[in-house]
Amino acid sequence: MTAPTTSRRLTGESRALEPRSGGGRVPRSVRRGRPRLFTRYAADQALLNSPAKRWWTLAALVLALALPFLVARDLTHLVTTAIAYAIAGIGLNLLTGYAGQISLGHPFFMALGAYTAAVVGGRPGTVTWGLELDLSLALLAAAVVPAVVGLVVAPLATRVRGLYLAVLTLGLLMLGEQLFKQWAALTGGSGVGRAGAIPVLFGSDLTRTYAVGPLLVTPETGLYLLALVLLVVLGVAARNLARSRTGRAFAAVRDRDLAAEIMGVNLLRTKTLAFVLSSAYAGVGGALLAILIGRVTPEQWNILMAINLLAIVVIGGVATITGTLIGAAFVVLMPRVLEWASEWLPFVSTGSDGLLNVFQLQSMLFGVLIVLFVILEPRGLFGLWQRVRTYFRTWPFSY
C-alpha cells in the first residue's frame, strides 16, 4: 500500500480543496465581495493582499514615476531630499519603532555613509581623499561601512536600554562630530566640508540631460528616479523584514526584552541585527543626501538632525514603513508649504519683520506636533490614516 501523499484531514468532495501545486479549487463566487477571505497561503502572505491595495500601489507607483515630469525642478529636488530622509527614517524606524532601541546617534551613521560614498565615489581635493569610482560602488560602500561600525557599536548598546541607550547614542553622535571635525582628509574639516559622491551611475553621468523618446530626463529627474528605486527596494525589504521571524523577534524585544529572552529570542543577536540594518539604511540615506545638498560639513550631523529624524518617525508613525514615508514628506515639505501659506496668514512673515517669521513657526509647529502625536495618536499620521480607512471600511457600523 503506497503511503498517502495528501493529508487525511479532508474527505469526500472537500478533497478538491486540498492544497497542492496548482492549488485547491474554490469557486470565484465565494471570494467575490469578500476581500479578506484568502483561500491560498500565498494570497494570505502576500504584501498586497487585496485588489484595492494592488491597484492603489500601482497608481502610487505610476504617480511617483511621473512626478518629476509634472512639477517644477526645485520641487523634484525637494521630494528627492524627502526620499533620502525617508530611507534614513526607515532605518531609524527599524531600530526604534520595531526593535524599541532608542537611538539619537542616527546622524552619525548617516555621516559615515555620506563620507564613505564621498571617498569612494568623490573627487579628491587638496586635503581630502577621493577614489572617483562608480556611484553603485559608492552606495554599496555607504551601506556596508556604517553597518560594520554599527556591528562594532551594537554590543555596547545591547547592555543598556531606554534612557541610558539614548544617552549612549548621543555620546556616539558627539564623538562622531569631533572625529569628523578633526579628520580633514575624510570630511574636509570643520567649517569647510566636502562634496558628496559624483553622480556617475554605471558609467552614465547623471548631471547630463538624457532623452528617452519624447521624455527629457534632467539631472534632478535622474537623481529622483535613482532615489525612488532605492526607496522602493529598501522599503519593501524593510516591510518584509518586519513581517518575518526577525521582525517578530524585534517586536518581542521591544515589548519586553526579558520575556523575549526567556522565550528563546537571542537578545544580543536581535539587537545587533537591528543596529546593523538601521546603520546600513542610514548610510545609504546619508550618501544620497550628500549628493543632493552638494556639500556637507561636519557640523550638520548634529542633534538637530537627530530630532528631525525622530520627528519623521514619530509624526509619520512608529513601527510602520508607510508612516515613515509620510513623515519624511511632511517634515521636508512643510517648510515650503508654510512659506506658501504665509501669504495668507496675517501674523507670519518671511523676513525678520512681523510677529512671527516662517522659520520660527515651523520650529514651533514641529515641537507641538511631536507632543500631540505622542500623546494622542502614537501611530502618527499613519495611525490617523488607518482610523479614517477603518471608518469607511466598516461604515455604517463604524463605532
Added chain:
Amino acid sequence: MSRSRPTRAVLALCAAGTLVLAGCTAVDDPGTEAEAEAPQPSDEAEDTGSTEEPQETGAAQITIGDGVTEEPCPDAVNPDNGCIYLGVLSDLTEGPFAALAVPITDAQRAYWRQVNEDGGIAGFDVDIDTYTRDTKYQAAEHAAAYQQIEPNILAIAQSLGTVNTESVLGDMDANDIVAVPASWWSGYAFAENDMGLIMETGYSYCTEAMVGLDWFAENHGEVTSVAAVGYPGDYGGDSAAGVQLWAEANGISDVTVVPTGPNQVTGNQDAVVSAIAAANPDVVLLAVGPAETAEIVGKLAAGGFQGRFLGSLPTWNPALLQSGAAQALIGLYNHLAPTEQWDGTSEGVEAMKASLDGEEPPNAGYIIGWVMNYPMHALLEKAVENGDLTRAGLRAAIDGLEVDFQGMAEPITYGGDGKEVAVSGVIVSTPNPEAPLGVESADEFYHGATFDKVDYAQACSATS
C-alpha cells in the same frame, strides 16, 4: 498558479526597465529643450514669463534670456521698463552672521532702488526682492533655496558663505549664473576655484592678515610673535594661513593658531583667552564675530595682556562700545576693512550716505552691501553694451570688466588670476565713540611690502 510567477513578473519588469534605459541618449543642450517641453508650473506667485528663446527687444536690439522679462517688475518704479531679476541668498534670521547680513541686504535694496529711480539699465528695472531667500547659513538650505530661485534669475546679487556658494557652484557653472559673494576667501581670485563666476570685492582674509601685520609692524614696532584666532574654514582658516605666510616671509617662527567657534556653539571664549595668555604674542589677529571679539579683548586686557589686537572685517559692531570691553577695545584694538568706512570721503561713500539721508545704519554691514553692487552694476551695463543680456552674455562679460567702486574700494579688473585680480589695500580703523559707526578710519588704503613678496598662486586655505 505556480510560485515562480512573481519571480517571472519581476524579471519581466526588470527587462522592460533595462530596455527603456537602453533607449536613452544624452542631450547636449539641457536649457533650451528642458524649458520648452517639460511644463514648469512656477512656484512663485509672479509669472516671470521666462523663456530660453532669445528675444530681440525693440530698437535696443538686446538679446535677453532667463531672468529678464519685458513685463515690468512687481511694484515697479518705472512701469514701462522690463525687469531684470537678481537673486539673494543670505542669512537673514537664525545663522551666526544675521546681524551683519540684514544690513548688507538692506544696502543692496537701497542701491538698486536708486538705480531704478535713475531710470534703470537700458530700459530694464532691477528687482532684487522677489528672489531673496534666507539660508540660515546652512549649505542644505542654501542649495534648496538656490534650486528654487535659479530658473527665474539672471544672476545672484549676494551669496553669503564660501561653503554655501561652493555647494551650488557646479550647478551655477552649468547654468552660467554669476554671483557676487559676501565672503572673502582667497580662492575666488583663481579660476580653478570659482570657474570665472564669482566677482569678489576687496581683499581676501589671507591678504588682510598679511597687510594688517605689515601695518602693525610699521606702526607699533617690531613683531616677534603672532597669534591667529578664528573660526575654522574659509574665514579663520584663510586668515590663519595669511598669518603663517607673513611669518614665513618675515622670518618669524613664533606663530600660535587658536581655532574656535561662535559663542552659539562654544558657549564662551575662555579657551582662547587662556591660550593667548599662555602664548603671550605681540599681536593677535582675530577672525571671529563681534561678541567673541569683545569677550576675548576684554578678558585678556583685564588679565594684564600686553599685546594688541587686529580685527578682521566682520569683527566690529558699533554696539561693542556699549559693552564692558569698550575701553580695552579703544586702547588695544584696530579694525581692518577692504573699503572706506562711514567717515570716508569718496563719491561712493557720499552716495551711500545719501541713500539713508544721513542716518547711520546699525553696523558696517551696510557699507559691505553697498560696495557689493558696483561689480554687478558694471557687469550689467557692459552686457547691455555688448547687446547680450543673457546669462552666458554676463559670464562672458566678466573677462576684462573694470570696476572702480566710485573710490570706496580699490579698483579691480576681473578675469585674471592671482595677483592680477587680488587687491591688497587695507583701511585701518581705531574705535572712537565720537566717530560714525564707532570707528575712526585712516584716510587712504595701506599697502604692505609682504604681499608683493609672497607667491599668491593658489588659495591660501583649501576648501576641500
